[in-house]
Amino acid sequence: MQSPATYSFVAGASGTWRIDRIVAVTGEGLSGADRLDVQQQDRRATSIVPTWCLRGVVSNTRYSMRSELSGLAERQAGLGRVEATCAALIPIRKSAAWWAMAQDERRAVFEEQSRHIQIGMGYLPAVARRLHHSRDLGEPFDFLTWFEFAPQDQPAFDAMLAELRSTPEWRYVDREVDVRLTRA
Amino acid sequence: MQSPATYSFVAGASGTWRIDRIVAVTGEGLSGADRLDVQQQDRRATSIVPTWCLRGVVSNTRYSMRSELSGLAERQAGLGRVEATCAALIPIRKSAAWWAMAQDERRAVFEEQSRHIQIGMGYLPAVARRLHHSRDLGEPFDFLTWFEFAPQDQPAFDAMLAELRSTPEWRYVDREVDVRLTRA
Numbered sequence: 001m002q003s004p005a006t007y008s009f010v011a012g013a014s015g016t017w018r019i020d021r022i023v024a025v026t027g028e029g030l031s032g033a034d035r036l037d038v039q040q041q042d043r044r045a046t047s048i049v050p051t052w053c054l055r056g057v058v059s060n061t062r063y064s065m066r067s068e069l070s071g072l073a074e075r076q077a078g079l080g081r082v083e084a085t086c087a088a089l090i091p092i093r094k095s096a097a098w099w100a101m102a103q104d105e106r107r108a109v110f111e112e113q114s115r116h117i118q119i120g121m122g123y124l125p126a127v128a129r130r131l132h133h134s135r136d137l138g139e140p141f142d143f144l145t146w147f148e149f150a151p152q153d154q155p156a157f158d159a160m161l162a163e164l165r166s167t168p169e170w171r172y173v174d175r176e177v178d179v180r181l182t183r184a
Numbered sequence: 185m186q187s188p189a190t191y192s193f194v195a196g197a198s199g200t201w202r203i204d205r206i207v208a209v210t211g212e213g214l215s216g217a218d219r220l221d222v223q224q225q226d227r228r229a230t231s232i233v234p235t236w237c238l239r240g241v242v243s244n245t246r247y248s249m250r251s252e253l254s255g256l257a258e259r260q261a262g263l264g265r266v267e268a269t270c271a272a273l274i275p276i277r278k279s280a281a282w283w284a285m286a287q288d289e290r291r292a293v294f295e296e297q298s299r300h301i302q303i304g305m306g307y308l309p310a311v312a313r314r315l316h317h318s319r320d321l322g323e324p325f326d327f328l329t330w331f332e333f334a335p336q337d338q339p340a341f342d343a344m345l346a347e348l349r350s351t352p353e354w355r356y357v358d359r360e361v362d363v364r365l366t367r368a
Contacts, residue, residue: 103249103291
């Protein structure tokens with residue numbers, strides 16, 4: 001009950017999501033595959049070797065204030081909506097300079113300078129999301145964010161990404177891949 | 185270079201630290217063993233079964249402001265001092281109520297109400313420490329703190345623990361074990 005839930009994003013021949021395209025936004029990309037399966041388990045100890053497997057945990061919030069969490073909770077939609085047949089998996093790694101900052105310095109870049117939470121808020125409830133923390137697991141990325149939205153909201157989703165990628169926070173992103181999917 | 189270092193605290197028949205006593209401070213304790221070995225690796229995939237093994241990663245700071253990190257950096261001593269022949273391993277788990285709080289609420293309890301950093305600062309450089317994060321790894325504890333000090337500083341170390349345990353922050357600690365050790 002206490003431990004954060006671990007999710008594995010498994011790319012290979014099977015899975016409930018069809019991979020439409022994989023774009024290397026910054027740094028090294030990820031290999032192509034037909035399908036992606038999202039599993040609520042740690043798939044490290046498996047015998048079947050997937051094309052790639054990324055793991056992350058749904059952990060506690062790191063930057064959000066109570067007022068921000070309340071605002072998000074009021075507006076956000078859950079995953080698994082029938083109409084949300086489009087998805088994106090965006091793995092991100094931040095630089096050593098980001099991680100060397102103190103909490104107040106990271107918060108200032110994240111929200112006061114970059115308005116990360118406020119930008120995301122503008123796209124609710126159309127875009128549903130779940131953030132997974134990977135850094136402490138020794139994974140190749142620090143975060144995996146999973147988004148779900150309806151086909152007609154894809155332009156809005158792309159606009160949100162463009163807004164976020166233009167912020168001061170994104171100067172600290174040294175690897176980013178954009179994986180787009182359709183429910184199979 | 186980027187990934188946080190993982191440490192394993194392995195209790196059993198061998199190791200560089202002799203276990204003097206294990207006290208269950210809050211909740212379930214840990215089994216007795218003769219020795220503890222501190223290994224800079226993830227010991228999950230081993231064939232030798234230890235009495236117990238706790239894992240944690242030296243990750244980024246979560247609450248410290250830049251001014252506090254600078255103050256700590258000026259005063260703190262490193263691990264491995266020849267005279268620091270005493271050690272303590274203190275695994276802690278915090279309640280669901282703690283983890284449900286927003287960042288600003290946890291920070292307020294941690295420092296503004298409990299003076300966690302300020303209390304620790306008062307015992308520098310006598311007490312050296314390293315904090316390991318375990319929660320995202322699915323471990324039984326959320327944090328493992330490792331302390332080293334000289335025998336004559338043990339009363340000061342005990343006073344520091346008593347101060348911390350009397351704070352509002354500690355109302356959120358629902359499991360705590362105190363393992364005392366001597367360099368073998």
